[in-house]
Amino acid sequence: MHPDEHPIDDALVRRLLADRFPDWAGLPLRRLASGGTVNAMYRLGADLVVRLPLVKGGAGDVLLERHWLPRLAPLLPADVPQPLGAGEPAAGYPWPWSVYRWLDGANPEPGELAKPEQLAVDLAQFVTAMRAIDLPDAPAAYRGGPLAEQDAATRDAVAQLRRLPEEGVDCDAALAVWEAALRAPAWDGPPVWLHADLSPGNLLVADGRLRAVIDFGCTGTGDPACDLFPAWNLLPPPAREVFRTALGTDAATWLRGRGRTLSQALIALPYYRRTNPVMARHARHVIREVLAEG
Structure with missing residues (x-):
């Protein structure tokens, strides 16, 4: 996916485990299929998972999670990853x-949600709890x-998509939505x-309910519009309104949230269209949902 991606295979993970956590080194190990773009994930035995950055930019996320997840976990209404082992460079x-x-x-799939309105409420409760943290x-x-910090990258992505007519993106409409957000x-x-980064790949559901939220590599403080992504990357229009109402989102924040979600999808589609089918599929879905909303 990335030109600077570090090769990771089972043998490397086994060596890292043997060096750092010998008691876990003999457990069954299986790489997990994932649409993620920053980390490789390995199931380790029945109760553990190993998460390794694919690129240098992911290394800081590891340290961020180690510091903040234990502090955030007691304050949130859904499970979050629990760091159990701190691996270091080796081999x-x-x-x-x-190790978590x-x-x-x-992972929930757009269009296949068992209880979309209930999931919208669960997501709103999680976002509300995040916002209340002090x-x-x-x-x-x-x-x-x-939002303007994303302007150049968003316009560059639209220019790339104009050169990819097979993707069928209405670039003028996309720019209109983006400029309204600005x-x-x-x-x-x-x-x-x-x-x-509340993408479907970072959510875990069971029986239609939100069970856990993973990948806190982007966490921190900022514009509340940044956590409105599920409105367009996952929820159908009726549940989208449930989500908005439950959060009490004002018109300006909603516009910025829609713009941020669209921007992320526009940037992702030309970058991942040949290397990550899951990310590309979700980007197409977001673009369709945002443009259909008008």
Whole structure:
């Protein structure tokens, strides 16, 4: 997926485990199929999972999670990853990595939700709980700053998609939505705690309910619009309104949230269209949902 991606295979993970956690080294190990773009995931035995950055940029996320997840977990209404082992560079692997407690559940798929309105309520409760957190020395969330910071990358992505007519993206309509978001009043309140990457791949559901939220590598404080992503990347229109109502989202924040969600999808589609089918499929879904909303 990335030009600077570090090769990771079963043998490397076995060597890392043997060096750092010999008591776990003999457990069954299986790489998990994933649409993730930053980490490789390995199921380790029945109760553990190993998470290793694929690129240098993911190394900081590992340290961020180690510090903040134990502090955030008691304050949230859904399970979050529990770091159990702090792996360090070794065996030719250059970055920190972690072992976590395994969390049960499945990634939700747009259009296949068993209880979309209930899931919307669950997601709103999680976002509300994140926003209510008051922990000192909070980091700035990735992509949590002013919307204009994403302008150049978003316009570049639209230009790339104009050269890919087979994708069928209405680029003029996409730019209109983006520019409407840029015109919306900026967030003028205090920064709030965010997950900042509430994509379907970072959610686990069971029996239609939110079970867990994973991958806190983008977490920190910023514009509350950053946690509105599920409105368009997962929820159908009726549940989208349930989500919005449950959060009490004002018009300006909703516009910024829609713009942020669209921007992420526009950037992802040309980058991952040949290398990550899951990410590309979800990006197409978001673009369709946002443009259909008008």
